[in-house]
Amino acid sequence: MERRVLDIAVGHRYLSKKCGSLVITRDPGTPQASVTLVPFDEIESVIVHTPQASYSNAALVELSRRCIPVVCCDTAHMPVAWLWPAVANFEQARRMAAQAAMPDELREALWARIVRAKIEAQAAAVRAEGASYESLFEFALAVRPGDRGNVEAQAARLYWKLVFDESFRRDRYGDPPNSLLNYGYTILRATVARHLCAAGLNPSLGLYHHNRFNAFCLADDLMEVFRPEIDRTVVALWRENHQTVTTETKPILAAVMAKAMSTERGIAPLSRCIEWVARSLAQSIVHGDDRLKLPNAIAATG
Numbered sequence: 001m002e003r004r005v006l007d008i009a010v011g012h013r014y015l016s017k018k019c020g021s022l023v024i025t026r027d028p029g030t031p032q033a034s035v036t037l038v039p040f041d042e043i044e045s046v047i048v049h050t051p052q053a054s055y056s057n058a059a060l061v062e063l064s065r066r067c068i069p070v071v072c073c074d075t076a077h078m079p080v081a082w083l084w085p086a087v088a089n090f091e092q093a094r095r096m097a098a099q100a101a102m103p104d105e106l107r108e109a110l111w112a113r114i115v116r117a118k119i120e121a122q123a124a125a126v127r128a129e130g131a132s133y134e135s136l137f138e139f140a141l142a143v144r145p146g147d148r149g150n151v152e153a154q155a156a157r158l159y160w161k162l163v164f165d166e167s168f169r170r171d172r173y174g175d176p177p178n179s180l181l182n183y184g185y186t187i188l189r190a191t192v193a194r195h196l197c198a199a200g201l202n203p204s205l206g207l208y209h210h211n212r213f214n215a216f217c218l219a220d221d222l223m224e225v226f227r228p229e230i231d232r233t234v235v236a237l238w239r240e241n242h243q244t245v246t247t248e249t250k251p252i253l254a255a256v257m258a259k260a261m262s263t264e265r266g267i268a269p270l271s272r273c274i275e276w277v278a279r280s281l282a283q284s285i286v287h288g289d290d291r292l293k294l295p296n297a298i299a300a301t302g
Contacts, residue, residue: 003044005198005275008053015046016056022046022063040066045198049073067091071197077190078216082197092200098285099205108146109290110281111207114224115152116143117294121228122159128232131162147208152224163235176243177234183245184230184253185223191257191271192226193219195278201285222277225294229256229270262296 006022008015014025021037045068060083063070069092070083084092123136139155160170164177171178193216196203206217214220233256242249257271265276273295280293 003042005044005195006038006046007194008046008048008050010050012052013048013050014054014056015048015059017058017062022059040068043068045069045071047071047073047194047198049077049194051075069198069200071194073190073194076186077194079193079197079203095200095282095286096202098288099201102285103288105145106284106288106290107207110284110292111221112143112145112147113290113292113294114207114221115147116140118152118224118227119143119155119159121225122155122163122231125228125232125235126159126162129163129235133162136162163231164238177238179244180234180237180242180249180253181230183250184234184256185227187254187257188223188226188230189216189219192223192274192278195271195275196222196281198275199278199282201278201282222274222281225277226270226274229259229261233259264293264296 006024008024012027014028016023016025018037020041021039022043024036024038026032026034026036040062043063043066046063048071060070064083071079072081072083074080119136119140123133123140126133126136135158136155139151139158142149143151156170160168169175170181172182193203196218201218203216203218204214207221209217209220211217230253233253237249237252245253257269259270260267261270261273263273263276268276276293277295280291284291
């Protein structure tokens with residue numbers, strides 16, 4: 001049985017322990033209170049990003065004893081800390097040790113897979129707009145270990161012209177719809193960072209991105225695969241004359257995390273795909289070979 005990630009996102013929740021289960025009490029102390037029991041044996045990790053969550057010490061001790069990561073997030077849904085068990089944490093310790101000692105050959109192979117998948121997803125986004133996408137697939141085929149030829153940047157220059165128009169320039173502080181892209185990428189980055197922490201990886205230790213002031217270099221690596229799904233939503237908003245982030249566009253961009261994707265396991269929400277990719281990255285790092293399980297051509301199905 002595959003264990004699951006508990007994502008506690010909204011509302012007043014109290015986490016406690018009862019026998020062999022984690023008890024999640026919804027709206028404790030109110031007439032609407034309800035209780036859900038989840039056996040500890042079924043839990044892969046716990047992600048908490050509602051500011052109204054509270055915990056019993058017994059629950060935290062039992063989660064730690066069973067080496068189940070608990071990721072704590074701020075109001076922007078970015079991880080700020082995760083519970084590091086002091087005893088029996090062989091698996092998470094093994095993953096982080098392997099991550100720190102990752103050989104350059106594996107690092108470069110994984111980064112090439114990510115870049116190739118990103119460019120293929122860009123080609124799919126361009127194809128959805130009815131434009132010629134074949135050149136992007138040629139760029140994807142040209143990616144080599146470590147992307148030493150910087151094919152990613154070459155493909156990006158062509159991609160932005162095809163998916164928007166010749167006048168568009170991707171610039172974090174640039175003209176619309178750059179602010180929409182920024183907002184969507186922020187949501188994506190937070191989702192990726194949470195699942196990397198839940199997979200027992202240190203998000204600071206990147207494959208390609210390296211910056212001592214950036215606590216989420218690995219998240220910045222892995223999110224590249226999924227950026228084009230944000231782009232596709234922004235293109236649709238832009239076509240409808242939405243230029244900036246508003247109360248109307250925010251929920252549309254947030255909903256991208258629930259967008260259906262095609263994977264080798266079948267159809268799944270994008271956020272679930274991110275979880276699977278994070279786990280496969282952890283397995284790649286631990287076993288020393290490429291075990292990345294990326295969505296099929298990063299193709300959205302709905």
